[in-house]
Amino acid sequence: MVHEMKCPYCGNPDTRVIDSRPAEDGSSIRRRRSCDSCGKRFTTYEKVETIPLIVIKKDNNREQYDREKIEKGILQACYKRPVPAEVIEKTVEQIENEIFNREEKEIPSKVIGEIVMRRLKDLDEVAYVRFASVYREFKDVNTFMEELKSILDKK
Template identity: 55%
Template sequence: MRCPYCANPESKVVDSRPSDEGNSIRRRRECLVCHKRFTTYETVECLPLVVIKRDGSRQSFDKSKLLNGMIRACEKRPVSFQTLEAIANEIEQILQNEMDREVPSTRIGELVMERLRQVDEVAYVRFASVYRQFKDIGTFMAELSKLLEEK
């Protein structure tokens, strides 16, 4: 790490502690030449995820879009924002761990539906109706029947 004062590449770590809720490490360093101290932060490098939409177009993964979709499905339902945020974080972590830089939107939709089914069945059906593009009441009833059979 170069010293910001004299540009010397050699420094020693004086203090190190977790920062940003454990997502990064804050290090106090001291330059071995000018003896001035400076702070650096070490974080895990996350490679950007690209979502492949149904029409073949690509766009960067946006967790807020994922969260907004779940919020719409859970409107007027007893599901807390913290629960939805935890689901969004969990899905993002799963996608990062898979190491595929390009993820089909269908994969994300299936992950959301799995989690919503466990949290709130009405929200699950709402999300599924938009995600699977239910055309008529028959497909809606088929999904409800499937849900009832699993119980």
């Protein structure tokens, strides 16, 4: 089934592709289009549709994968840290690519958490410790200190 791309400005179904190239993330195609009716140009992105990924939670409940949850967790961990927004976005894309490259239909939330922590450790140590303290549910100051000590020992 072929769907025509409607112009976002005038709604005309007659648009044409004037340029195609891979998007920066490498997982989609960026297309510049021109409307035959109003002459305006716009950009669309074409992405491969994937089978929904199911996340297995700690309590064995299952829910559909949600990129926003990873973004939210990383944004909270990086709050008031010197990490630019584009670096955070790139990190989320790298995490998502790593998750989907596993080509599994289901993935434990624990695996996603470990991937996020590994990426945050390279990104910003304070953000990593913030995320780890929530993710690993540090029960007291001693477990928190053990995590800090493991970071310092690796330096």
